[in-house]
Amino acid sequence: MRVFNFSSGPAVLPEAVLTQAAEDMLDWQGTGTGVMEMSHRGSAFSRIIEMARADLADLLGLPSDYAILFLQGGATQQFSQLPMNRLKKRGLAQYVVTGAWSAKALEAAGKVAPLTGGRVEAVAGDEESDFSDLPFFTDEAFDPEADYVHLCTNETIHGVEMDEAHLPNTQDAPLVADMSSHILSRPMDIRRYAMVYAGAQKNIGPSGLTVLIVRKDWLEETPPDWLPDLLSYQVQARHDSMLNTPPTFAIYVAGLVFQWLKAQGGVAAMERVNIEKAALLYACIDQSGGFYRNGVASEARSRMNVPFLLADPALIPLFLEHARSAGLIELKGHKSVGGLRASLYNALPIEAVRVLVDFMTHFAKTRA
Numbered sequence: 001m002r003v004f005n006f007s008s009g010p011a012v013l014p015e016a017v018l019t020q021a022a023e024d025m026l027d028w029q030g031t032g033t034g035v036m037e038m039s040h041r042g043s044a045f046s047r048i049i050e051m052a053r054a055d056l057a058d059l060l061g062l063p064s065d066y067a068i069l070f071l072q073g074g075a076t077q078q079f080s081q082l083p084m085n086r087l088k089k090r091g092l093a094q095y096v097v098t099g100a101w102s103a104k105a106l107e108a109a110g111k112v113a114p115l116t117g118g119r120v121e122a123v124a125g126d127e128e129s130d131f132s133d134l135p136f137f138t139d140e141a142f143d144p145e146a147d148y149v150h151l152c153t154n155e156t157i158h159g160v161e162m163d164e165a166h167l168p169n170t171q172d173a174p175l176v177a178d179m180s181s182h183i184l185s186r187p188m189d190i191r192r193y194a195m196v197y198a199g200a201q202k203n204i205g206p207s208g209l210t211v212l213i214v215r216k217d218w219l220e221e222t223p224p225d226w227l228p229d230l231l232s233y234q235v236q237a238r239h240d241s242m243l244n245t246p247p248t249f250a251i252y253v254a255g256l257v258f259q260w261l262k263a264q265g266g267v268a269a270m271e272r273v274n275i276e277k278a279a280l281l282y283a284c285i286d287q288s289g290g291f292y293r294n295g296v297a298s299e300a301r302s303r304m305n306v307p308f309l310l311a312d313p314a315l316i317p318l319f320l321e322h323a324r325s326a327g328l329i330e331l332k333g334h335k336s337v338g339g340l341r342a343s344l345y346n347a348l349p350i351e352a353v354r355v356l357v358d359f360m361t362h363f364a365k366t367r368a
């Protein structure tokens, strides 16, 4: 019996994808062997990775001057790898901090800066933020000469999402976005970014894979001599992400997810369902008379990750226990913010949100 899984990641995968992967486990397309057991240099796997790349490019409407890399180390590795590759000697990288993950990215870059001889700084917004809204930035806050400006377009822990209309104007400084928890959940104009990255385990596939989308001019510049090949975007691109053994099974499952997304109608169709899912849950929270509360400003509320508090936090263990009995799991909030959280990624069916909302309404009625 499958339950409704609201995990923030590793997260729910489409059931059709899991069924297909299970079917292929012992014998992929008559080869007599499973994908996990295949050489990454063989023709069968080459087809798998090429197809995954082509389908992802298709879903994103990727312009031809961008490349897709399949890397490892999670989104966290990118926090360090990005400045290693792109923060120049005497250069500057600016960080927009809208929540826990962008703060971590800044901290990691700060550790790398002395290696490259560059500098990192947080961009000053209009106010001290408790991460319940998107800060406002004047254009002057950004240095047009900066090597890059980093931001996280969906803060998984604080439930703050930045849509394209809210992207700051960084003038000529290239933008880099951590999109781990909302990539493919809505149409996005990749041209706004020099680079986008995402750990796969939220909206793409199994953990162990990191997807990188990078403008090709960034791959032409040679990184510092001391940078290990494995960490070099340029070397990885030249080797088609196969400098060493890539996470083959994770890439294969991600490829199945891309095909599933295309069959659903692509990201525009996903967005319509995601808007509906998020609206159902936020309405339930907002109309609970204060029993539940989400303090994020309405234009900054994430469609993917919905953190919420109970007026009486002592009820949380009971809420979680009853939810589990109702087949609703992984609703505990991140330990740094407490409370509860429901993640509503692409693969979570709207039915799951309907059941959750019914459960929450009933729980509020009986405990208020």
Ligand SMILES: *Cc1c(COP(=O)(O)O)cnc(C)c1O
Residues within 6 Å of the ligand: 009, 073, 074, 075, 076, 077, 101, 152, 154, 155, 156, 178, 179, 180, 181, 199, 200, 202
């Ligand atoms: C989960 C997450 C990360 C960390 O991902 P790992 O793959 O565990 O390194 C980074 N950024 C965001 C926005 C995330 O949601």
